[in-house]
Amino acid sequence: MKDLTVSAIDRQNILNNNQAVENIQKYLGIEGMLFNGEYKFTRHTIASFYQIDASTIDRYLASNEEELKHNGYTNLKGKSLKEFKEQFGWMLQEGAKAPQLGVFNFRAFLNLGMLLTESEKAKALRSAILDIVIDTLNQKMGGSTKYINQRDEDFLVSIAREPLYRKEFTQALNQYLAMGNYKYAVYTDAIYTAIFDGKAKEYKQTLQLSEAENPRDTMYAEIINLISSFEIGIADAMKNKSEQLGRKLMPVELDILIQDFASQRFWLPQITDARTKMASRDYAFRDIVHKRLEPYISSLSPNDYDRFLGDKSKSLIERVLENPALLDVFKRLKDR
Incomplete structure (x- = not known):
């Protein structure tokens, strides 16, 4: 207690x-x-x-x-x-x-x-x-806060766009990296590590997600947006580097590219904000501590509580009923 x-x-x-x-x-x-x-x-x-x-x-x-x-x-x-x-x-x-x-x-x-x-x-x-x-x-x-992130009105917009950005990243890995299919998991982890200082597996273990559950379905809108920004940014950087070299990148070259990309100073405020939001919200709403992000835990504002628990917060199905155009997104989330 x-x-x-x-x-x-x-x-x-x-x-x-x-x-x-x-x-x-x-x-x-x-x-x-x-x-x-x-x-x-x-x-x-x-x-x-x-x-x-x-x-x-x-x-x-x-x-x-x-x-x-x-x-x-x-x-x-x-x-x-x-x-x-x-x-x-x-x-x-x-x-x-x-x-x-x-x-x-x-x-x-x-x-x-x-x-x-x-x-x-x-x-x-x-x-x-x-x-x-x-x-x-x-x-x-209803007794479970695993998907409290989905009560935010911005979540559906972010998760609807996410597959498009994700596809750009996976296509870039396929076209510009000399490595087998294992590369998709490795470089998804590389992005997670750059943003959260931890791998996808650690995140799933902390939230006690099953193997079939997608971590992004439990993430807050701002986190999804930042991951998407990294994925399309790195996809563009891979394309440019590959065309410059006239060949596919080797894994060590992509490692350096991602490290250089993530270390650019304009990412610092966004990464700090993402770590603070994820660490603080999960601590307050899910009673979960991301050990690597523990220093980022702070109290939530009244606006955060209203956003996820107040009158403006709604379940995923309520939002879909209000906007039938998002039904496909809802079905995709439910099928994961």
Whole structure:
């Protein structure tokens, strides 16, 4: 089980998952004081709920100020404090005459609960939070997140174009490389290694894919697009080099060509972005760690959660029903 008290990435992933936060709030049944469209909680309310004293809250605010402020803790001052006191002054147990008042929104309330090690209630809450996050994901995905990538509206467009680019690459291998049929697997791996620092077999093992399952069916749209860019770029480079030499390339020459191609600096931001997206999304959605890409894991944004789990996300069949022209793509994916 993940230890939320020590992992800032795990805490942020939960807090950025709007559906999970909403379900947690329903489970707790805590509302607070509605101010400017958001429920607020004072330090006194927080201390009472977690059964801690104010000095403990102050200590966590001092040591985790940036994170708590990022997730909604704020100091009310001036006009906003005056308006807050006009609405809730009679309820305040603290800071009635102070020039500022620290308040938590619900996300910051949860954030503190994920950090607190002194509170038994916070410990119980962390356990409930992890269960609710898993339940939220299962409700949306029917218990399996293997193909959560296909809920993205960009996936079908990317996977529809992918065979065309793939064909250019395999044709180039056939026409311009002096090597047997083994070359298709070898140089697919060479591209995967350039982008992900790992071979296709490693990727399949990490995602526990069967031999018959195509890794690209589980990849996010941006990853598929980058692989396609590499394949057509390398296909063109092979053609040019072969024509320049007046013969087919030897494997060692293609190895050098791919190394030179991948090391061009304009690929660096795209490769870094692809590694970060794959490592972070698979960690958050599939609870999978790509060992070679572990340094790239970061928390997902709320937009990522909305993209794959929110109202805009849809199953593959739903998207095909909306766009019958993509039926052939759907059949191809299902036949793999």
